[in-house]
Amino acid sequence: MRAFPPNRIVCLTEETVEVLYLLGEQERIVGVSGYAVRPPQVRREKPRVSAFTSADIDKILALEPDLVLTFSDLQAPIVADLVRHGIAVHAFNQRDIAGILAMIRTVSALVGASHKGETLVAFYQARLETLRAQSTTRQPVRVYFEEWDDPMICGIGWVSELIEIAGGNDVFAERARNKAARDRFVSFDEVIAAAPDLILASWCGKKVVREKIGSRPGWHDVPAVRNDQIVEIKSPLILQPGPAALSDGLDAIIAAIARFQSRISTE
Numbered sequence: 001m002r003a004f005p006p007n008r009i010v011c012l013t014e015e016t017v018e019v020l021y022l023l024g025e026q027e028r029i030v031g032v033s034g035y036a037v038r039p040p041q042v043r044r045e046k047p048r049v050s051a052f053t054s055a056d057i058d059k060i061l062a063l064e065p066d067l068v069l070t071f072s073d074l075q076a077p078i079v080a081d082l083v084r085h086g087i088a089v090h091a092f093n094q095r096d097i098a099g100i101l102a103m104i105r106t107v108s109a110l111v112g113a114s115h116k117g118e119t120l121v122a123f124y125q126a127r128l129e130t131l132r133a134q135s136t137t138r139q140p141v142r143v144y145f146e147e148w149d150d151p152m153i154c155g156i157g158w159v160s161e162l163i164e165i166a167g168g169n170d171v172f173a174e175r176a177r178n179k180a181a182r183d184r185f186v187s188f189d190e191v192i193a194a195a196p197d198l199i200l201a202s203w204c205g206k207k208v209v210r211e212k213i214g215s216r217p218g219w220h221d222v223p224a225v226r227n228d229q230i231v232e233i234k235s236p237l238i239l240q241p242g243p244a245a246l247s248d249g250l251d252a253i254i255a256a257i258a259r260f261q262s263r264i265s266t267e
Helices: 014-022 057-062 073-084 097-110 114-135 157-165 188-194 210-214 243-266
Strands: 009-011 029-033 048-050 067-071 089-092 141-149 152-154 168-170 198-201 230-232
Touching: 009 014, 014 029, 014 067, 014 097, 014 243, 048 057, 057 073, 067 073, 073 089, 089 097, 097 114, 097 157, 097 243, 114 157, 114 243, 141 157, 141 188, 141 210, 141 243, 157 168, 157 243, 198 210, 198 243, 210 230
Parallel strands: 009 029, 009 067, 029 048, 067 089, 141 168, 141 198, 198 230
Antiparallel strands: 141 152
């Protein structure tokens, strides 16, 4: 980095943007991903310099960043390009709740705001424990989370953990531990055999088509389909491994499970 703490930061995914805003360090951000929508003002306050797997390297270089924050192996080619241009890069790769909290701590340390970061982490830890305790009083719901439709991909680690905290049983919890999407592929028959009570879907970057899910071969007898329990959760809320998932994303899962339980109790 050219300066510590860095004064000019480019964030190529949304979660680090949201963390910096929550820390009150948003003035350090000079460029963001086009997918950054939280908080809402980021879209009018910060220039967009990338998608997810592609970036405008010349635009990033023109911003003269002290630090670029990236996420996952999918951005490795961007990282390599930036490093070749002498740019300092920190690449995150969090895939579970512990990793999300560690990311918040690391971002905080990188901008010299460790105390504020620890306060933020403590808030999320307390919230998660409170919601977990509340969910233990309810009958668990069998949940299938669909991250993508073709090929079908089940939820990643942090999503599976949030389902459990909300009072659900992720029917593919073991597979959720796999980091790579290709290791979380599921088949029609596997979902039929798992017999989920509730289907939560978040097709990264595109609208979920509930009718498409319900009309899959053999799925008419899947309890969630038979009882019309297919719920979309917007991808910015749940597929960004950061504050959004721990707040609004978790709340959306809790609400979907509560609606299911309310319906069952009245039947």
